Amino acid sequence: MYAQILLPLAVGTTFTYTVPPELAARVKPGVRVVVQFGARRYYTGIVTALSNTPPEGAGQLKAVSDVADNTPVVLPAQLKLWQWISSYYMCTQGEVMKAALPSGLKLESETxxxxxxxxxxxxxxxxxxxxxxxxxxxxxxxxxxxxxxxxxxxxxxxxxxxxxxxxxxxxxxxxxxxHSFKPRTEAYVRLAPALFTEVALHLTLDALQRAPAQHALFVNYLDMAGVTAAVKLGNAQMLKPVTRHDLCHAPNAATALAALKKRGVLEVYAVETSRLRPSVAERAGQDAPMLDKPLSTEQQRAHDEIVAAFATKEVCLLHGVTSSGKTEVYTQLIKETLARGEQVLYLVPEIALTTQLTSRLERVFGTQMGVYHSKFPDAERVEMWQRQLTPEAFPLVVGVRSSLFLPFRRLGLVIVDEEHETSYKQQDPAPRYHARDTAIVMAHQLGAKVLLGTATPAIETYHNALSGKYGLVRMAHRYGGVELPEIVVEDVKELRRKRLMKSPFSPRLATEVRKAIEGGGQAILFQNRRGYAPVLECKACGWTPRCTRCDVSLTYHQRLGKLVCHYCGAQYSVPTQCPACGGTEMRDMGYGTEKIEDEAAKAFPDARMERMDLDTTRSRTAYERIIHRFASGDTNLLIGTQMVTKGLDFDRVQVVGVLNADQMLGQPDFRAYERAYQMMSQVAGRAGRRGSRGLVVVQTKQADNPIIDYVRRSDYEAMYRQQLAERQAFGYPPFSRIISIYLKHRNDAVVDHAARHLAALLRPHFADGMLGPDRPVVARVQMQYIRKIMLKVPLQFTPTSVRRTLLAARDVVHGFDVYKSVTIYFDVE
The missing domain is CATH 1.10.10 (Arc Repressor Mutant, subunit A)
Structure with a gap:
């Protein structure tokens, strides 16, 4: 027998191995096998196919060394999805496998x-x-x-x-x-088997009379475990399990237990408990179910329209304004799907959002719900994966984009919440997939439906909905009749000209935040840049410190006392003297969240504030703590980056401040205006979700920019029409597909020549649809010089033909010895 093995390597093919007769019965598609690759390396691979005939031209083949599973850990549907991801996003299936499987399922020699x-x-x-x-x-x-x-x-x-x-x-x-993970085990105490007779128990109790603490502990154990009744009936199975924690709650009990262990009276043994949501059962019955209540009239209408749309379409877009109650509609659809015996995958863009969402959903679904994301320890992800292959699989899974790779046997519905979010797009490493689009393909392959939900749809999604490709359901009003927030635009340029703005907060914003805090409310300040200051500058000559490995200026982190590169992570000491002019006075330019936090402490001394950015949320528990404290009112001022914009639901937020709208508007990206609108509208939607109308203050130097006006009027339709006209005029999505080609090398001249050579090969195929090659905004990262080619691919070009053309051109370039070490990869859509 011959097996095709997929290895977690960036190679473009599977490898053929022979199957020894003694392993033949256990080798089947989807199981993991251990194989030797190269001289001494061993990898855990996945069997994709079996054959009784060797491949054509096969030489000396190596044999499978071991079989890791008795049953498949990867289902045929998953292998099919991996193949599609590999083809569409132009990467290898090995790279998809590496991203899909938790580390514990792909043990290798280098692990x-x-x-x-x-x-x-x-x-x-x-x-x-x-x-x-x-x-x-x-x-x-x-x-x-x-x-x-x-x-x-x-x-x-x-x-x-x-x-x-x-x-x-x-x-x-x-x-x-x-990740500070330790396998979750619990210590239990049991009676030594030799003492399981009435005579032995009496002798032991007599012997312990001179040790009162040991005697008391032993008697306590006999009562808790029900030993007397079990011994009389001669049935050891009747013994009740006793945990060490329950037995040793009294003072000095641990010392007594250690002595009883030494005497051979009691034994302590470990039992591994499930790592998967251990507190769900405990918390499921607490509090009134927030989402388990009848739908409002508008929510019921939206629900009925979604069900009707699913009768004829596989995908439906729910376009509902912020706080319109989309989650309650999702909940009702989940209930109905689970009642049919089908599974639901609920995708969210950020781990921060899963923290708040799961605490709400578990009150309705309890132990039916599992959670999966990258902040979980690897062993917990392995256990989740293995459970989904069993009859005890969670029918509802809530997770970020990586949860797409979990095994599903009965998938009926996929919900993609906040479908417009950029977090759904994987950047590095490969596969550079988009979770929303991949979810649609996966659902199609499994016969499931997809519900996309957002207040600010992606241009391409809304275009698909209006053209009839997707169903479209609207929810135009907030739940409970609450008004959308009032949005005020503050012209920072004018305020500074009049010298009315001496801090990062305009007078109106400062007044409103102070009023909200004094009145028992809360406020959110949004600054989409972490650190203390984006740039440090010599006051005399203007020199700025830059990363020696990347072409970017360094960000000053005051708490850390370092300059940090946000591209490669390198840290540098803060210079005490300018190397260009010898000056000793360095000033920080601009504002990061750290600096905003310091300024807020001065402006709002009575505020109980917290900061939420990448620096303060390195672990999943950090997310949970920050969100819990703000939701409970322990803190009343939250300062954060785009994490605070993503669907979080807080009752008492009265004021939201967008501190620098211009930073979002100035990005060199054809989607910059769309994303700026989405981000500002989403963070604005955090205000006034319950009770009185909220207030949003947008600070900008471009008060006359049309996007600012669309945000102020909450006019998504106008933004969509304006952006669609521009996209059509310049041939951008949804009127084309975008594929970016990146080339990287340590030598600038080599990568430049390779990029020009590749462009010459592609120009006859894509003509005016090709832009570049040129240097991206950041043209060197981790000592690698970068060139970029952008292709606007006409919709009539099939993905298969485009893939064939691009890979052939790449292979031609790599055929030259001088370019063999140039990294070339593709970023689709």
Missing amino acids: TLLRNDDYVPSAEEPLTPIEADICRVLSADKGYNILAIEKALGQRALMRPIRHLMQLGAVVVRESMT
């Missing part, structure tokens, strides 16, 4: 492992000698890869015992430990 010192071996499943040797070699803080372990032990083929140790929780992947 870095650590010993988990919290693991307690159980009497039922002791470690084998080789497993004990592996644990002895490993360290709890220094990672070792599998090759190093094999070398230290003088043995080969250790993948199987290492995989078993990972299943036990004795060994973890380094990635897990960097």
